[in-house]
Amino acid sequence: MNINIERQGNVSIMRCGGSLDADSVLSFKKIAYDLVEKGSVKIVVDCKEVSFIDSMGLGVLISLLRRARSKQGDVKMASLTDDVRTVFEITRLHRLFDICADLETAYRKFTQGT
Amino acid sequence: MFFSIKVTILSDTRYLILLRDLIEAVCKVVGRAEFSEDVKWKCQIALVEAVNNAIFHAHKGEVSKPIDILIDVGEDAVRLQVADRGDGFNLVRRSLPPLLEEDGRGLYLMSELMGSVENHILDGRHFINMSYSFKGDNLRVLN
Numbered sequence: 681m682n683i684n685i686e687r688q689g690n691v692s693i694m695r696c697g698g699s700l701d702a703d704s705v706l707s708f709k710k711i712a713y714d715l716v717e718k719g720s721v722k723i724v725v726d727c728k729e730v731s732f733i734d735s736m737g738l739g740v741l742i743s744l745l746r747r748a749r750s751k752q753g754d755v756k757m758a759s760l761t762d763d764v765r766t767v768f769e770i771t772r773l774h775r776l777f778d779i780c781a782d783l784e785t786a787y788r789k790f791t792q793g794t
Numbered sequence: 795m796f797f798s799i800k801v802t803i804l805s806d807t808r809y810l811i812l813l814r815d816l817i818e819a820v821c822k823v824v825g826r827a828e829f830s831e832d833v834k835w836k837c838q839i840a841l842v843e844a845v846n847n848a849i850f851h852a853h854k855g856e857v858s859k860p861i862d863i864l865i866d867v868g869e870d871a872v873r874l875q876v877a878d879r880g881d882g883f884n885l886v887r888r889s890l891p892p893l894l895e896e897d898g899r900g901l902y903l904m905s906e907l908m909g910s911v912e913n914h915i916l917d918g919r920h921f922i923n924m925s926y927s928f929k930g931d932n933l934r935v936l937n
Contacts (some may be wrong), residue, residue, distance in 0.1 A: 703807035735899035
C-alpha cells in the first residue's frame with residue numbers, strides 16, 4: 681500500500697492506495713500512529729484508490745480511531761469503493777466510522793464540527 | 795468448465811496478493827457472466843481471511859510452515875480450500891465482536907460471503923472448505 685500524507689489546516693489526510701490487508705497493516709499503523717503521536721488527531725483516510733480490505737485492515741482502522749478519539753480527535757473515511765464499503769456494512773462498521781462520500785465532505789465535517 | 799489450481803505458499807502475508815491475482819485470473823477464464831465482480835471480491839476476501847487464519851492462528855506466524863490452497867472451479871460453483879498444519883478450531887456460527895474490538899471479524903466475513911464453510915482435520919492437516927454457487931443459491935450453510 682502506498683500512503684501520502686497531506687495537511688489541510690488541522691486536518692491530516694491519509695491518501696491510501698492499494699490493499700489495506702494483513703501485508704500492509706504494519707506500515708499503515710506506523711504512519712498513522714506517528715500522526716497521532718505528533719498531535720494530528722483529526723484524520724481523513726482517503727480510500728479512493730483502496731481496492732481491497734480484509735479484517736486486519738479493519739482492525740488497524742479501529743485501532744487508529746480509538747487512538748484518535750482518546751485524544752479528542754476522530755477518523756473519517758472518505759471515498760470508499762463499493763466493495764470496500766460493503767465490507768464495512770457487513771461488519772456493521774459503518775455504524776462506528778463516519779463514512780463520507782468524498783474528501784471534501786469529510787474535511788468540511790471536521791472544520792464545521794459536525 | 796472444470797479446472798483446479800493448486801498452490802502451496804509459506805506462511806507469509808506477501809503471498810496474499812498472489813492469491814487475489816489467482817482469483818482475478820479465474821474470473822477471467824470463467825467469464826464475468828458467471829464469475830462476476832461480486833463473486834470475485836467475495837472469493838478474494840474469503841480466501842485471504844482463511845489464509846490469514848492459517849498464518850496467524852494455526853501457524854502462529856511461523857513463516858516456514860506451508861499452506862496448501864486449492865481453487866476448484868466446476869460447472870456450478872467455485873470451491874476454495876485452505877489447508878494448514880494447525881490444530882483446527884470449532885467452526886460455529888460467529889457473531890460480530892463489539893464494534894471497537896480490533897480482532898475477530900475474519901471468520902464472520904468468510905461465513906457471510908461464502909455459500910458454505912466447513913472444516914475438518916485429516917492426516918495431520920486442518921482443512922477449511924468454502925464454496926460459492928454461480929447459480930445464486932448461496933444459503934450460507936455453516937457445517
